[in-house]
Amino acid sequence: MINLSILSTSLGPPVNKRELLNRANALTNFKLGELAGHADLVMPANLKRDKGWIGMLLERYLGASAGNKSEQDFAAIGVELKTIPVDRRGWPLESTFVCMAPLTGNSGVTWETSYIRYKLKQVLWIPVEGQGEIPLSQRRIGAPLLWRPNSEEELQLRLDWEELMDLIVLGNVEHITARNGDVLQLRPKAANSRMRTDAIGEFGQSILTVPRGFYLKQKFTSQLLSRHFLV
Secondary structure, three states: OOOHHHOOOOOOOOOOHHHHHHHHHHOOOOEHHHHHHHOOOOOOOOOOOOOOHHHHHHHHHHOOOOOOOOOOOEHHHOEEEEEEEEOOOOOEOOOEEEEEOOOOOOOOOOHHHOHHHHHOOOEEEEEEEOOOOOOHHHOEEOOOEEEOOOHHHHHHHHHHHHHHHHHHHOOOHHHOOOOOOOOEEEEEOOOOOOOOEEEEOOOOOEEEEOOEEEEEOHHHHHHHHHHHHOO
């Protein structure tokens, strides 16, 4: 029988990265239903309307401190938490949301000062079984990875970010597709189809458009996981 007593949801924020990684390793192989029951949380029927539920559950066990989501999840030690649904081979099943994209007020912003770079400075990746045929309560947590972009990965991200931001600033936001960017893409991100936000039109005018978010493409996260876990 699995010993859930080794886990706690009342821990304070980890004092360093080693402590965070130890907590994440302790979650490996537990089922979501086991963790939810131990934390007295009601599980949703599915993730269609609760996409952030798994992340919220793991934050309880890891001691995430970012009540203000503009910060990293573990701001004191400079780490962001990202769960990633994977198939039986360990390959990501979807692209990974990073943060919302600023569609106005981008004068003077550079990659070095960008919010997305801050979010991706160091990431704790936690794979979770994501196949639809596995009931949500039976899906297991995988081994964690504490990742910092190497020079090649950062260059890929920067070049894509610069391409996408140039299109935004030049008023071409509505012409951006998922094909833009090699490892990073810009996609609609809204709670419902009626949501709109300010942006710049092709003639420099103010327009309303669907909010957009930055996502890491599957091929990027697949390469990341395969390199570190030898999938």
